Amino acid sequence: MRKDGRFASQARPVRYVPNFTKNALGSVLIEQGNTVVLCTITCDDGVPGWMRSERHQRGWLTAEYCMLPSATHTRNKRERGFTSGRSQEIQRLIGRSLRGVVDLSKCPDMTFNVDCDVLQADGGTRTTAITGGWVALKIAIDKLLRSGRLKQNPLVENVSAISVGVASGEVLVDLDYEEDSSVDVDMNFVITQSGKILELQGTAEGCGLDPETLPKMVEAARGAIQPSFELQQLAADGQEVEG
Numbered sequence: 182m183r184k185d186g187r188f189a190s191q192a193r194p195v196r197y198v199p200n201f202t203k204n205a206l207g208s209v210l211i212e213q214g215n216t217v218v219l220c221t222i223t224c225d226d227g228v229p230g231w232m233r234s235e236r237h238q239r240g241w242l243t244a245e246y247c248m249l250p251s252a253t254h255t256r257n258k259r260e261r262g263f264t265s266g267r268s269q270e271i272q273r274l275i276g277r278s279l280r281g282v283v284d285l286s287k288c289p290d291m292t293f294n295v296d297c298d299v300l301q302a303d304g305g306t307r308t309t310a311i312t313g314g315w316v317a318l319k320i321a322i323d324k325l326l327r328s329g330r331l332k333q334n335p336l337v338e339n340v341s342a343i344s345v346g347v348a349s350g351e352v353l354v355d356l357d358y359e360e361d362s363s364v365d366v367d368m369n370f371v372i373t374q375s376g377k378i379l380e381l382q383g384t385a386e387g388c389g390l391d392p393e394t395l396p397k398m399v400e401a402a403r404g405a406i407q408p409s410f411e412l413q414q415l416a417a418d419g420q421e422v423e424g
Contacts, residue, residue: 185214185357192343192355192405193305196423197313197416199320207321209416211313214357215303220313222321223294240288240335242318244275244295246310252302271307272297274380278311278340278371279318281379287335293318304358308342308369312409315340319417339374341409345398347390352397354405366390370402374410 182188193214201210205221228241246268250256260268275297283293295318297310318336325331344356346364353360361367365388371380378399383390412424 183353184359187355189351189353190401190405192408193357194423195312195409195412196421197316197412198421199316199416199419205317205321206324207317207319209313209316209320211309211316213305213309213312213355215301216305216309216357217299217301218306218309218313219298219300220310220317221296221298222317223296224321224325225292225294227290228292238289239285240291240293241285242276242280242283242293242295244272244279244297244314246272246275246297246299246307248299248302248306252299271310274307274369274371274382275310275314278342278379279314281371282315282337282340282373283318284335284337287333288331291331293321302358304356304361305344308344308355308371311340311342311371312413316413316416319413320419323417339410339413340371340379341374341406341413342369342371342380343402343406343409344369345402345405347394347398350394352394352401354401366394366398368398368402370399370406372403372406376403 196212198210202208206224207222209220211218250259295314299306322336345368346353346356347366348364366385368383372378412422415422
């Protein structure tokens with residue numbers, strides 16, 4: 182039993198508040214345990230300059246990630262005029278993960294901007310941002326389909342993300358900050374509803390990962406993430422849901 186009363190294979194409670202902001206094309210406030218992230222979507226005409234010479238027209242999706250100064254226990258400096266290496270890494274991860282389930286050929290000359298703002302951080306901010314980002318994107322795409330701006334649905338399937346760690350040989354899913362800071366191995370899994378792994382990020386602190394443990398981590402991630410897909414769909418349909 183973990184300090185917060187969860188079993189090793191148990192994810193933290195999650196809550197979605199869709200359409201949290203008025204002006205965004207799609208938005209959701211997602212709470213994963215004590216981690217809270219606001220995910221919003223805007224859509225611009227055109228694509229980045231490096232794409233304009235491509236023979237086959239397609240759209241683009243890009244992500245930005247930042248953390249409020251008060252999101253952590255001690256105030257972290259607001260990023261003004263620069264993006265930290267950590268934020269760059271995370272926003273690229275978010276962008277790759279969401280592009281992995283979007284057929285960009287179905288949204289030509291269009292750029293989706295995914296903004297993920299961490300209001301409160303207690304571990305798993307990047308995985309929460311990916312999970313919430315998909316919901317906000319689905320809300321936005323549904324609006325574009327209804328308005329006729331999009332002719333075909335570019336979303337291929339759901340995608341969600343979760344962290345998995347190893348502490349003293351035990352596999353733990355959905356780490357909070359205290360666990361994340363103390364486990365021997367920490368991995369982030371980005372998994373589609375069909376079970377494909379889009380991203381796998383892993384680090385070890387003090388000791389390496391036993392190869393026999395990796396399949397157990399994959400199995401734990403897939404099992405813990407499965408309920409997320411139904412909740413995502415309900416939230417994308419406009420329901421405030423908890424699970």
